Amino acid sequence: MKIRYLMLHAYGMGGTIRTVVNQANAMAAAGHDVELVSLVRRRETPQFGLDPRISITTLVDQRDGRQQDSIGRRAWRRVRGKMVPRGEFAADYFTERVEWAAMEYVSKLRDGVLVTTRPALNLIAARRASKSVVRVAQEHMNLSAYPDSIRREIARYYDRFDAITVLTRTNRLEYQRLLPSTAIVQIPNAVHKVDQERSQQVNPVVIAAGRLVPQKGFDLLIPAFAQVVSEHPEWRLRIFGTGPRKSQLAGLVEQHGLGAHVSMPGRTDRLEKELTDASVYALSSRFEGLPMVMIEAMTHALPVAAFDCPTGPKDVLTDGVDGVLVPPRDVDALAAALNRLIADRELRVRMGRQAAKTSRAYAPELVMPLWEDLFSELLQGERVVDNFWSSR
Incomplete structure (x- = not known):
């Protein structure tokens, strides 16, 4: 299957970036056609190792600094408010040029699975991606952590997704209350590996x-x-x-x-x-x-x-x-x-x-097959019902 992961900055550091890269690597290792799409690029090389079978695409290259937008700051505030609310933690990234690059990219897709990985990208995909694409929104933060401006947009647009994935049972219940007719799937992030050298409890x-x-x-x-x-x-x-x-x-x-x-x-x-x-x-x-x-x-x-x-x-x-x-x-x-x-x-x-x-x-061998199963079900047109992971 064709799987595209749209990230804010695939070349950066951070827990979300690492877990998405780990997931992309696992899907590539399973034989799928995987593309990592970085909305912006501010570094020469990715900070986390990528499977060589993964293609990586940049939409807005900012290695030489941010380019000026084509409209003034006051006008931009009106444009940004229509698509990326100010309460989004990464709202400052979404200049006019960056936001339009994201909209243009998702609107041209016609097949496969599109996975978006934060509220700003999720909202853009919900409003601009074609229904011919399987749209999966990943939520890496609990709903209650977002300001009202974000929760209102989530309530308004997230029901357009084929599935919304969350990390914990608490998250799943929160989103089910807000979006009762939408498939909310609990799949945790996987650690890099579980067989690690253990602390000997000797250092203070x-x-x-x-x-x-x-x-x-x-x-x-x-x-x-x-x-x-x-x-x-x-x-x-x-x-x-x-x-x-x-x-x-x-x-x-x-x-x-x-x-x-x-x-x-x-x-x-x-x-x-x-x-x-x-x-x-x-x-x-x-x-x-x-x-x-x-x-x-x-x-x-x-x-x-x-x-x-x-x-x-x-x-x-x-x-x-x-x-x-x-x-x-x-x-x-x-x-x-x-x-x-x-x-x-x-x-x-x-x-x-x-x-x-x-x-x-949270071992990769337990978590990653859940993603593969979810994508397969959605591509086959199956409705996901009460599909969630349990650690116990």
């Missing part, structure tokens, strides 16, 4: 990873770790990632006197080794879709201390079994959870063993 290191943005809550994790250091001064926190909040977070580290205890090394291409060398994973997000780095940490037998934020952590973790869940944004509770794990190596080993067991449900 807590690890976290993600974009340095408010969503990830590192501004909550740092003061929580200040409480940890007061009881366990030999422990260190390492936060991997890049983003616009780096200077603010660095200021917070200095404010709490944690310069010798908290480091932010930036992006790393050896995260698997860093996870193996750590002893606890901390998830401090204000909201999530499905926290893939957390699950990857679990493949390394790391227990997790996490906010029970919407959505994802509770869909994966069992409190007291493979991790510790605490109320959202409760800094004191997160500090207590970290202290509990840090103080008891036997508990960390036991929870880490269970975490590795839990993570096996």
Whole structure:
């Protein structure tokens, strides 16, 4: 079958990009004709490895900088509001030129499967793609995390899709309530692999990873770790990632006197080794879709201390079994959870063993066939009913 994945920036970094690339690689390995379509391009080469059988297409090349749009800023605001609402997290990417490139591309398709991977692209496909194309919208974030402007557009246009895929049971129920006549399919993202080197629980290191943005809550994790250091001064926190909040977070580290205890090394291409060398994973997000780095940490037998934020952590973790869940944004509770794990190596080993067991449900060999089955059913004109994945 012909499968096209339309992404905002296939050459970038991030959890969504990685999971879509993994899915495309799996479909190519299964013998399908796969094309990865990058709406914009700002780097020379993809950051994640692509199967050589996958073709990659760029719609707007921005390696030499953003080109000026043909209409003025004030006029553009009116155009953008018609297709990509301001509440979309990547709305700033969608200049007139970029938005029209996306519309032109999807409107010309006449066959195969088109998979779009974020609300802006989903809305464009819903409104412009031909019904002769099987249209699948991927949602990597929970519905309640979007502002009203996005939820209104989702309610208005998403019923045009042949299927909407979501990551968790909570997401599925949210979308079913909003779109009762539309096929909502729960398929989680798959980890890269589940047979990873396991932590030996010997290094006094807590690890976290993600974009340095408010969503990830590192501004909550740092003061929580200040409480940890007061009881366990030999422990260190390492936060991997890049983003616009780096200077603010660095200021917070200095404010709490944690310069010798908290480091932010930036992006790393050896995260698997860093996870193996750590002893606890901390998830401090204000909201999530499905926290893939957390699950990857679990493949390394790391227990997790996490906010029970919407959505994802509770869909994966069992409190007291493979991790510790605490109320959202409760800094004191997160500090207590970290202290509990840090103080008891036997508990960390036991929870880490269970975490590795839990993570096996997200193995590529279990998840990827679900995508192949879904695409096949839709191409054959079958209606998808109550098609969802279960980790238990």
